[in-house]
Amino acid sequence: MTNNSIPTTYIPLEKFHIVPLTGLSPAELKISAKRTSRDREKITHTTKLNAIAKRLGITGGFAAYEKEYNGSLLPFMAKHNLRKRKNLLKHTKDGDYNLYFPFSHQQVSERLFFFEGPTPKKLFTGHDFDFSGPISWHSQDLYDALNEDSDWSDIILGNYHIKRAIDDNFDISHLSDRQQYLLKLDVTTEITVRLLDQTGLPNFLDFLNNKETEPKKREKRYQQVSVKILDLILLKNRNGSSSIYHLLGNSLTDIPSPSEYIKLYAPNTVPTENVERDLNSDKYLQLLLTKRIGEGNAGWVNVLPYNENLIFLSDDRGNYDFVIKNQRGKVFNHQLFGNNLKRADIPSFIEDYRFERWYYFEYEGNRELDGHNSEKHYYLNGGTVSNYPGIQTILREYYQYKGVYHPEHRSSNVRLDGFKQVSIDEKEMMVSELITIGDLINFLKENAEYSKNRQGDSLAPINSESDITLPASCTFFDVLAYINWLEKQTGVPLRILSYSEYKSLRGENWSEPKRGQDSDMTFISTSGEKYDSHPPYMAQNDFDNLHLRFPKPLHNIEENGLRFIDSNFFCEWLLEGVQIRSASLTSFYMGDYVLRASGPQDSTGKYKGMKTGFRLCYELKKH
Incomplete structure (x- = not known):
């Protein structure tokens, strides 16, 4: 971020290099080239400069860019009065409760460069739009404003405008004559409401800071405020603002468009009429929002394409901003799991890292539009809210469906000892028993550096x-490091079972959860004292030193020739990075939604009186 709060533009190059761009002058580009971050392979300064010039739409290398800059780019900027660089996406008149959030430069770039149809001449970014007015009041302000007028209260809080707009059968004849009259007013009409005057009201923090015995009191004062009807309608429904305020379609451009995009998603089990009702409701609200922001020039910028890779944005006061094709808003973080796991310890089956790297360095497209389409694809194909796997997961699956992204399929002909061959979801797989404490001890001895630096429960x-x-108990990161190590020893593409595979493997061999029951594991202090139940609160270090041991005898159940712990306080780690309780197949928190209710990945489950283990698997090659 530069001194004047203009975000740095990041340009991804080949071989995982990233250029931080803060300006367009040749001198600034030279500085950017020097500050380029690299992953492993070196790249010369000249090569970087030539690559930057190409990304800015100039062929012929950096020398050609210098000539273009002085001979064409500067005259272009002078012609369009582009005098001072300014962040024209940042909201300068934000409200305390504004839910219309600023767009990023990457979002705007991808909307302008990767969206079908003509490039708009104007775009609403909200940079100097007044979001501090009624559109961003607190919800309580709305109720206070309508408190003195029951007719307006019924109309606005009852969403009569929306009902009238989307339902041909909505009958207003049962309303009072005044309500019918008010409902027929143009929504841009200003009305007067009474609002609590916050000026000079005593503040509780002031009372504490001044150490007064009693807070000062002030009689409530009210003020008359003029507001537009549509502002009150938008305020009443602002919790759904993200559905209508976005860069999809042309609702925030100067291009008229009969069909607009609504970010509304529902499982295919929801009745069609309910979905249509909500969709039409949001379309009406989007029309109101479009009408509201179209009343003046505030918040709008001019869109000025320079070439196929560079577009300037400007206001009418000499300020400008710019976006570049395929730019990024941040540096790529190769440490997918932060301090919990080094990149060198990530096993090959973790598709997340490979996908994230492809998504950042290779993919070119409109990510906001892709996200919208991936949500629709997920729910149309039977996805549910209860087991929503996460935004990036459904996005990756959508790209796979479209044939844009191709995950690596890993399989082997090797049949390792200690693994059982089973058929799961039309795949032939080799599955191990649970990894033992002895296995874990051996791994930690062989990997002293990992053991020394690992995070999470002792x-x-x-x-x-x-x-x-x-069975051993460990964190998810221990599982990954273990598999990465053993994969190198065996040459076999090992992983852990996915949620669907685990469910298929278990079949109907599970029991109903007994919610509220105490753990069957035993806590033991360092002095040998056994706790009858979960230990009382104590310092973290003291709790970390407590032993947690299996019940005796430890019962197992068998399915497909494999043993599973028959305890609701033993979990297994799954491919999605979540835990599943072994006895009841419920989530870490004993709910039905395993994929959405994961416990901490750096925990063994000990703080809940649980152990969490894992078993290995891999796919056999098809012949």
Whole structure:
């Protein structure tokens, strides 16, 4: 971020290099080239400059760019009065409760460069639009404003305007004559409401800071405020603002468009008439919003394409901004799991890292539009809110469906000892028993650096069983590091079971959850004291040192020739990075929605009196 709060533009190059761009002059580009971040391969300064020039739409290298800059770009800027660089996306008149959030430069870039249809001449970014007015009042302000007029209160709070607009059968004859008259007023009409005057009201923090015995009191004062009817309608329905305020379609451009985009998604089990009703309601609200922002020039910028890769934005006061084709808003973070796991310890089956890298460095397109389409695709194909796997997961699956992204399919002909061949979801797979404490101890000895630097629960106290053939308990990051290590030892593409595979493997062999029951695991202090129930609150370090051991005897159930712990307080880690309770197949929090209710990935489950283990698997090649 530069001193005048203009976000840095990041340009991804080949070989995972990233250029931070703060300006367009040759001198600024030279500085950007010097500050280019690289992953592994080196790149010369000249190569970087030539690549930057190409990304700005100039062929012939950096020398050609210098000539273009002085001979064409500067005259273009002078012609359009582009004198001072300014962030023309940042809202300068924001309200305390504004839900119309600023767009990023990457969003605007992708809307202008990767959207079918003509490029608009004007775009609403909201940069100097007054969001501090009624459109951003607190919800309580709306109720206070309507409190003195029951007719307006019924109309606005009852959403009569929306009902009248979307329902041909909405009968207004049952309303009073005044309500019918008010409802027929043009929504741009200004009305007067009474609002609480906040000026000079005593502040509770002032009372505390001044150490007064009693807070000062002031008689409530009210003020008359003029507001437009449509502002009150938008305020009443502002919780759905993200559905209508976005860069899809042309609702925020100067291009008239009969069909607009609404970010509304519902499972295919929801009745069609309900979806249509909500969709039409949002369309009406979007029309009101379009009408509201179209009343003046505030918030609008001029769109001035320079070439196929560079577009300027300007206001009418000499300020300008720019967007570049295929730009990014931040630097790519190769450390997918932060401090929890080094990149070198990430196993090959983690598709997230490969996808995120492809998404940042290789994919060119309108990500907001892709996100919208991926949501629709997810729900149209039977997706549910309860087991929503996450935005990036459904986006990746959508790209796979479109044939844009191709995940690596990993399989092997090797049949490792200790694995059982089973058929799961039309795949032949090799699945292991649960990894034992002995296996985990061996891994930690072989990987001393990982053991020294790992994050999360201490492993020794939760794996202190005298019988080291019992299942190990560990964090999700321990699982990944273990698989990465063993994969290198065996040459086999190991992973853990996905949620659907685990459910298929278990079949009907599970029990109903007994919610509210105490853990069957036993907490033991360092002095050997056993706790009858979950230990009382204590310092984190003291709790971390407590042992947690299996019940005796430990019961197992068998399915497909594999053993599973028959305890609701033993979980298994799944491919999606979530835990599933072994006895009831419920979530970490004992709910039905396993994929949405994951516990902390750096936890073994100990804080809830649970252990969490894992088993390995891999696919056999088809012949």
